[in-house]
Amino acid sequence: MKPPSRLLLALPLLLLATACGTGEATTSVTARPAAGGTLTYATDREPTCLDPHVAGDMPQAYVAQQVLDSLVALDAKGRAQPWLATSWDIAKGGRTYTFHLRRDVRFTDGTRFDAAAVKANFDHMVDPDTQSGTAGGYLAPYRRTDVVDEFTARVHLDRPYSPFLNMLAQAFLGIQSPKALARGKEANCAAPVGTGPFIVRKWNRQSDVVLVRNPRYNSPPPYAKHSGPAYADKVIWRFIPEPATRFAAVQSGQVDVIDALPPEDQRTAEHDDRLKVVVRDRPGNPTNLALNTSRAPFDDLRVRKAFLYSADVADGLKSVFFGQYRRAGGPLSYVTPHYSDAYENAWPYDPKKANALLEKAGWGKRDGDGYRVRNGVRLTAEVLLKSDITPNQLALMEQVQATAKDVGFQLKLLRLDAASVNTRYQAGKYDLRDGYWNTNTPDVLHTVFGSEYAVRNGIHSNATYAKDPALDKLFRAAQATTDPAEQQRLYGAAQRLISAGAYQLTLYPQTTRLAAHNGSVRGAALEPALSLPYLYDAWVSSR
Numbered sequence: 001m002k003p004p005s006r007l008l009l010a011l012p013l014l015l016l017a018t019a020c021g022t023g024e025a026t027t028s029v030t031a032r033p034a035a036g037g038t039l040t041y042a043t044d045r046e047p048t049c050l051d052p053h054v055a056g057d058m059p060q061a062y063v064a065q066q067v068l069d070s071l072v073a074l075d076a077k078g079r080a081q082p083w084l085a086t087s088w089d090i091a092k093g094g095r096t097y098t099f100h101l102r103r104d105v106r107f108t109d110g111t112r113f114d115a116a117a118v119k120a121n122f123d124h125m126v127d128p129d130t131q132s133g134t135a136g137g138y139l140a141p142y143r144r145t146d147v148v149d150e151f152t153a154r155v156h157l158d159r160p161y162s163p164f165l166n167m168l169a170q171a172f173l174g175i176q177s178p179k180a181l182a183r184g185k186e187a188n189c190a191a192p193v194g195t196g197p198f199i200v201r202k203w204n205r206q207s208d209v210v211l212v213r214n215p216r217y218n219s220p221p222p223y224a225k226h227s228g229p230a231y232a233d234k235v236i237w238r239f240i241p242e243p244a245t246r247f248a249a250v251q252s253g254q255v256d257v258i259d260a261l262p263p264e265d266q267r268t269a270e271h272d273d274r275l276k277v278v279v280r281d282r283p284g285n286p287t288n289l290a291l292n293t294s295r296a297p298f299d300d301l302r303v304r305k306a307f308l309y310s311a312d313v314a315d316g317l318k319s320v321f322f323g324q325y326r327r328a329g330g331p332l333s334y335v336t337p338h339y340s341d342a343y344e345n346a347w348p349y350d351p352k353k354a355n356a357l358l359e360k361a362g363w364g365k366r367d368g369d370g371y372r373v374r375n376g377v378r379l380t381a382e383v384l385l386k387s388d389i390t391p392n393q394l395a396l397m398e399q400v401q402a403t404a405k406d407v408g409f410q411l412k413l414l415r416l417d418a419a420s421v422n423t424r425y426q427a428g429k430y431d432l433r434d435g436y437w438n439t440n441t442p443d444v445l446h447t448v449f450g451s452e453y454a455v456r457n458g459i460h461s462n463a464t465y466a467k468d469p470a471l472d473k474l475f476r477a478a479q480a481t482t483d484p485a486e487q488q489r490l491y492g493a494a495q496r497l498i499s500a501g502a503y504q505l506t507l508y509p510q511t512t513r514l515a516a517h518n519g520s521v522r523g524a525a526l527e528p529a530l531s532l533p534y535l536y537d538a539w540v541s542s543r
Contacts, residue, residue, distance in 0.1 A: 031522045035231050037540030039521055041533070042238040042246050044260040045388065048418065049189035050200060050209070052172045053125050055459070056134020058438060058510075061171040062259070063237060065532045066211055068174025068194035071099060071118070072165055073221040074440065074528040078337060080165035081222045084113060084175060084195070094160030094480065101151040105219045107177035108199045115153035119145035120178035122155065130185070133459040137447055138167040138439075141479075160480040162487070163443040169529040170440065195219055197230040197536040211235040223528055224536055231523070231539035241388065247515070250275065256521035256540070259533060261513040263324035263392060269515045276516050279324075280531045281509040283336040284444045285437040286328035288504040289383065289400070290463035292431050294454075297379055302361040304502035307381075308347035309354035310407045311505050316399035320392050325508040331445060331498045333509040338442040338484075338491040343499040354407040363408065372408030380410040381431035384424060387415045389434075396507065397434070425463070428456050433463050436510050440529050442491040446475040449498055464503040471497050 047059040052068070054060075071085040085099040105113040122145050125135040141157040141164075148154050157164070167173060180193035191200040197220070198211035217229045238255060240246040243262035250258040251274065261269060261277065269275045291298040291307065298304050317325050328334070330343035358364075363372040363379050372379040383397060394413075401411040411432070416424070424430055437444050447453060451472050453462035471494055478490040498504075512531045516524055524538040 031541060033226065033231055033523060033537075033539045034541065035229075035539070036233050038234040038236060039232040039257070039535060039538055039540050040236045040238060040255040041535065042240045042249055042255040042258045044239070044241055044243070044246065044390070046206065046239040049185075050203060051176070051185070051188040051192045052174060053121075053130055053132050053135045053176070054185060054189060056132060056137075056172050061438075061530065062532055063200075063209060063211075064171040064174050064192070064194075065527060066198045066235065066237075066535055067192060067196045067200055068171060068176060069105075069196050069219050069221070070171070070174050071168045073223060074166065074169045075222065076528060078166070078440070078528075080169065083169075083221050084219060088165075094162065094482070095157045097155045097157075097164065098148070099153045099155065101153065102219060103151050105195050106216065107180070107193055107195050108214050108216075109177050109179055109193045111177045111179045111193075113175070113195055114150050115145075115147040116150075117175065117178050118153040118155075119147055120181060121173075121175050124176075124181050125173065131459055133461060135172045136459075137453065137461050138163075138170075138173065140452065159476070162479050162482050163441040166441045166529075167439070171530070171532060198235060201234075206239065208239060209237040211237060220536060221527070225523065225525070226537060230536045232535065235535055243390065243392075250515050250517050253517050253520050255517070257514060257516045257524055257533070257535075257538075259512070259514055260390075261515045263321045263513075266322070266324050266513070274518050276518060278512070278514050278526065280512045280526060281326075281333060281335050282438045282512060282531050283333055283441075284439045284510065285331060285448045285504075286333045286506050286509045287434070287436045288328075288506045289432045289434055290504050291502070292428065292433070292463070292465060293503065294428060294465035295431070297381060298431060300361055301502060302357045303363075303379075305347075306354040306357035306361070306407065307404065307409060308502050308505055309350045309357070310404045310409060311347075311400045312349040312403045313396075313400070313505070313507055314349065316396045317508060320395040320399065321508070325511070328506045328509050330506065331448070331495055331504065332442060332491075335509070336442055336444070337440075338488045340492045340495050342492075343495055346499045347502070347505075349403070351403070351407050358408060366408055369410075370405065370408065371410045378410055379408055380412065382412045382414050383432040383434070384421055384430040385413055385415050385434055386421050387417050389415065393434075400505070426457060426459065428465065432505075435463055437461065438510050438530055442487070442494075443475070443479065445471075445491065445494050445498065446479070449494075449503065450475055466498075466501060466503050468497060468501065 045059045052060040052064040072080045073083045075081050087100045089098040141161045143156045146154040177193040197217045201210040201212045203209045213230050247265045249255040269277045332339045367373050404411050447461045449466045451467040454465045474490050474494045525534045527534040
């Protein structure tokens, strides 16, 4: 999201009443919501676990948005609004939040939603056994929850934490049944139980997740367009990794909505009367290559700077993403609150500067293959990539590899299975790692660059191992204030230090890219917190 004057991202956009690529909503006068039917949705990546408290990757949040409700929601201006919590009080000093809860909500297993459920969820998120890299990381300041009475929960933090309510609006922190949580990780991963509009009926691995309507649903968020149960009887959440196959499926109407619209097909989709397209960049830390500063060669700032100058990202995006992705030059995506555009062009493609920096760093010689060497050792860096990387993403990495070679870097692209990537990542055994972090506050900078998140042999979010006391001081000060002007100053200073540290090769913002078939579905929307697909208001129309 952007600051309030530019918060177009947060609007709950109706896909089938939206001009392609503009976000300018229009009103449909011909289609009326109808209950019943099966909605088929197709995406590119399958979650490793459906419980968003565990680990915490975007495919989990996509499904969780349909199944779980949250304590609070965000409105179009990024302000926290009641959802499962009807109101809240923040004690002086900003360390204690008292939530007053709805009294008429039940989880789909029949368990009552109450203060004990809130406590069980927060405790679950921060439990080391949950292995929560996202929800648990966001709750780093959490200490305990007191059950004041049946419908009043008092949450204690160890420090002022102004991003707290925004974090609670994300699907990663969706509320689950305490009875279901007690089943253990395996059962929760297979079928989390929430209060949301849909219920996980079955997860057919490597195929789909079947969601069915919650007939007793009574707790929609404030941005919803209707009340009561969802319109669709069933949602088939399919996994179609191959881009061309996925796009062909929505073109033909075999599926109603697809995510991850291939960039090479976007122009075709926008000119296809059968389809409506919406593309929205997400807030947070953009897609990037994180440089591991804890070991050679990137423990040397000069080498890090040289690598950033060596990468011709802009031309790569034009060629392999067909001009559909914008370059992200700074540590915040441009739609994030308190984003500064001062660092967008801090590291342009400049092989001359890259060569000069490597010369100063002692890498003056080259071998017969053109790679730089020092003391008989080649300047080599291994790039940690998952094997399911998309063809476009891999092509961009290959272009980075090629321009890096021009100045003397040998980049080795390691495509490994998810388990191997995670093992090496947790142990810090990599030089470069691709990643991103979607969140709706500029405090993502703390999550990605804070010293407390630079740990070995465990889940951590600071892939660069940046440890800068000046940054940590800025993060704490920004968390302690609710003054937007002061936050702008503090997060702006943090962006300056991060850019100067050359910690990441930032590439492009993470994006929600949807195409929906006109003849089969109406009303699918994007929720405000992270611009995730939201199918509660969607209905199946006649073909």
